[in-house]
Amino acid sequence: MVSTATRIGDFQFDNCLMNAAGVFCMTREELAQVESSAAGSFVTKTATLEARAGNPEPRYVNTDLGSINSMGLPNKGLDYYLDYVIEEQNRIGSKPHVLSLVGMSPDETHTILKKVQASDYQGLVELNLSCPNVPGKPQIAYDFETTDTILKEVFSYYTKPLGIKLPPYFDIVHFDQAAAIFNKYPLVFVNCVNSIGNGLVIEDETVVIKPKNGFGGLGGDYIKPTALANVHAFYKRLNPSIQIIGTGGVKTGRDAFEHILCGACMVQLGTVLQKEGTEAFDRITKELQAIMAEKGYETLDDFRGKLHYID
Template identity: 80%
Template sequence: MVSTATKIGSFTFDNCLMNAAGVYCMTREELLEIEASAAGSFVTKTGTLNARPGNPEPRYADTLLGSINSMGLPNHGYQYYLDFVTELQNNPDSKPHFLSLVGLSQDETHTILKAVEASDYKGLIELNLSCPNVPGKPQIAYDFETTEAILTEVFTYFTKPLGVKLPPYFDIVHFDQAAAVFNKFPLTFVNCINSIGNGLVIEDETVLIKPKNGFGGIGGDYVKPTALANVHAFYQRLNPSIQIIGTGGVKTGRDAFEHILCGASMVQIGTALHQEGPAIFERITSELKAIMQEKGYETLEDFRGKLNYLA
């Protein structure tokens, strides 16, 4: 029997596929749709200290090869999502979940994480270090000193299973530097990648989205090679105890297969989920299982990280 079951830390998932933060996760209703689908889990919208309306519309657009967005972190506030995942975990049939969080300042981040630490929530937590769409705010994870300072303080008080969502890195030395920072901490996972920041898509003579004069994060087919490179680079460099969630350009079973081949333990779907809806999980799971069967793989561990190089 071919299985797409997987583990992150001490948590077991019946399927390795799930949504990416930002897609089908704004409301309880959307999250329940993912919960009821073939997905193995869901991640919540990245929750900030207070609710945020986000950037002005239009702030998302589908494109020929994917999507562009500058959402500006619209969300109902971390407490909304914390309450929901804590409620769900009391249901014996519930899947393990990921609670995504970030503060708009270091102080806010610590305020949120301390509240989660004190809560009854027993699932996984994702600290989003890769928010490219808040005007005037740089991506935290591109600043290695700040990243190390934040994580150093976080692990003085935080004991629950924590991972980080990362932006794409583009230079080998940055993979080395980032991994050196992450290997200092008891992280449960890293999630590679968020959208490629500050792309620009034009139709006729006009940009597609309103915020930042059209600049926004790029997702979909455009980003898969960059996502695979980040997944594999960190698979090669991180302590084996830090697992990898692969995100970027997944719309077929083959795409998911490649992320796992590069070292991912779970695979998130963003742009394609937005375009196709939660039924996508059943389709991609079937396609992934067909590839595994054809190659004689029964579990993800049979091929995870076993990318071949040219001699």
């Protein structure tokens, strides 16, 4: 008998699989569909303070190797998702869940988090640090000084369970520098990774998405090796109290197994969920359980983080 149950902080999940923010999470109906699936949890659409329509379409396209998108943070606004997760946490039998948030400026980030702090919500929050928020600045998590400042300010008033969504890093020294900052704060988790930014997909002689002249975030097979590297790099560097959610390129049980092998305690589905729907949770769970049974693993902790190296 094998179990894919897992934990983040004080929260217990029956299954390690969940959706990635941005897929099957825009509306209450979509979130309820994930809730009723084999997934162990759901994360909401990344909410801004006010509702946003997002970028013009076409802004998401599936490709042979994954997907490309430039969504522009379409969402129904903080109040819509905050009200829903508060309702869910009070419903008997509800799964633990994650509220995803982003501020369009540092001031807005604090306004949002102070509202959550003052609310009745007691669940996990994911602060997205992988969106370009400040004109002329890179994604926040690529600006280590700004990241440190924001986290220091946030934890001066925010006392509820908080994690952060990260962009992919590509340099070893950046893993070192980022982890040194994250280890200073009582983060519950980091989520590795958001899409690889500013890819370009062309069909015939034309880009496939409209915003930014076709530049968009890559997901799916394109990013799995990068996602695995980020998961494992942070697993080796972060305090044991900071759990890791692995996101990127998961479309089979083997992919989920590799994320956990690299150190992830939960695994999110994005592109495959967009392509297959919530049935993907059941299929991938069964494939993961079959791998675990074949290898004699009964729990995720039997192999989590135990990646082998070549001598």
